[in-house]
Amino acid sequence: MPTTRRTVSAEVAFAAETDHLAVLSVAAARTGGGRPAERLSLRVDGVEAELEEAEDLHGTRLHLARVPGGAQCTVSYALELDGGAGAPPPAESVDFVRYTRPSRFCPFDEMAGTADALFPGARGGGYGTLQRVRDWVHEHLDYVAGSSTATDTAVHTFLTRRGVCRDYAHLLITLLRGLGIPARLVSVYAPGLSPMDFHAVVEAWHDGTWYVLDATGLAPRTEFVRIATGADASETAFLTTLGGEITLGEMRVSAESSAPGTEDQEARVVLPLPDGRGSGVTGR
Incomplete structure (x- = not known):
């Protein structure tokens, strides 16, 4: 039986009005195994920024970066996921x-x-x-x-x-x-x-x-x-700003399955x- 493949992606553009800490929540939740073909980047004025990953509740992965005021920013994410799905996160x-x-x-x-x-x-x-x-x-x-x-x-x-x-x-x-x-x-x-x-x-x-x-x-x-x-x-929220303001620009989200x-x-x-x-x- 062919393996089902789900392909997801997101691109979010925003302008930083002031200095702030950007918190991204666009990456698929954490798993115990690997995540092949996953790509995540934040480009600030065309230059790729360093992202710090922090784990939140139930496998949520947050990615943090300092963004200067006046910068034009683009978040890009893509993931190809083969197979079905594993166990839900345990309840506490x-x-x-x-x-x-x-x-x-x-x-x-x-x-x-x-x-x-x-x-x-x-x-x-x-x-x-x-x-x-x-x-x-x-x-x-x-x-x-x-x-x-x-x-x-x-x-x-x-x-x-x-x-x-x-x-x-x-x-x-x-x-x-x-x-x-x-x-x-x-x-x-x-x-x-x-x-x-x-x-x-x-x-x-x-x-x-x-x-x-x-x-x-x-x-x-x-x-x-x-x-x-x-x-x-x-x-x-897919994007949170701490200590500053942004103007949200164009956003594109895609999610497809090989066997809908x-x-x-x-x-x-x-x-x-x-x-x-x-x-x-x-x-x-």
Whole structure:
């Protein structure tokens, strides 16, 4: 049987208005093995900058560089990944605390009682609760590009009933946490996504496993390549500036699979680390 190959890439241009520390989160999550054919660079005024790699939660790889004010910068990343996918990162006890607390974009404490009112009797309802909440968000939001800002929280999305992938993810996380279910945001490369971009999805905990949920339904979950994992988009942004300002320029993201799958929202899917082993489908 031919080996499935996923090819992903990203190019992000930005202008540094002032001196700052740039934090990139575009590389696929860490694995225990090698990562052949991976390339990452940051060019500052045409000269390749030195990048320092730092590991964040759940295999997230951050790359840091000092950038002077006035510089024109380009981030380039490419990865070819053969095979399926390996095991998800292990869950730690603190995860169940971290991912049931309110966070910057998922303030479920401001929506007190909303989750229980929308889903009566859903607490302790098993995997069906995850699917039920996912379906509600999918059915009640409209995907509208440009309809939200970088500071909008799940409360704003709930009220306006529209947004993009991060808004869908934030509202889904907020409602799940409101039901006492640990949930977190994952940024991914998503073969099959249209329009193509970095994609935000959700992992929710049930019975010893983190299951991936995508309320947009825009791409097959079995094709996703994990980039970063955190409480919400504040911990998974593809570019963060510390101590300065930038102007974002042109951005291009690509994600392709040699054997494209189709999305089955009834399937239970895990989002493993991208080490090229095994399968991400666990059943229905």
